[in-house]
Amino acid sequence: MAAIRKKLVIVGDGACGKTCLLTAFSKDQFPKVYVSTVFKNYVAGIEVDGTQKPIRPDQGRDMANTIGALGYMECSAKTKDGVREVFEMATRAALQTRRGKEKSGCFIL
Numbered sequence: 855m856a857a858i859r860k861k862l863v864i865v866g867d868g869a870c871g872k873t874c875l876l877t878a879f880s881k882d883q884f885p886k887v888y889v890s891t892v893f894k895n896y897v898a899g900i901e902v903d904g905t906q907k908p909i910r911p912d913q914g915r916d917m918a919n920t921i922g923a924l925g926y927m928e929c930s931a932k933t934k935d936g937v938r939e940v941f942e943m944a945t946r947a948a949l950q951t952r953r954g955k956e957k958s959g960c961f962i963l
């Protein structure tokens with residue numbers, strides 16, 4: 855059977871771990887040094903409450919519901935926990951067909 859090719863776009867804040875996630879999955883490695891993928895950053899700083907905390911799983915699930923994502927998963931590129939499952943879910947979503955609806959070009963996970 856011929857391989858099916860799909861384009862996967864990873865979106866997220868700067869330094870949130872996009873490159874590490876892809877590297878953990880595709881090369882089974884965790885990059886030792888952080889090198890920004892963007893060559894030029896234009897940054898305007900604004901402090902809201904003076905602290906930055908990691909989001910909790912329930913906040914992540916709420917956000918996934920808000921944006922109409924097909925799924926929500928947690929993973930660690932560093933320990934590789936859940937990385938394979940993330941890409942399995944992405945693959946299933948990409949292969950999913952929507953009956954009775956117009957073809958959608960994009961699924962959100």
Ligand SMILES: Nc1nc2c(ncn2[C@@H]2O[C@H](COP(=O)(O)OP(=O)(O)OP(=O)(O)O)[C@@H](O)[C@H]2O)c(=O)[nH]1
Nearest residue numbers: 868869870871872873874888890891892930931932
């Ligand atoms: N502890 C931990 N740190 C991580 C994980 N994934 C990424 N990091 C760290 O987060 C930082 C940014 O990771 P990147 O994958 O380069 O982030 P990015 O989103 O590609 O960054 P930009 O290209 O600047 O947008 C690095 O210092 C990584 O070591 C993880 O699963 N666990």
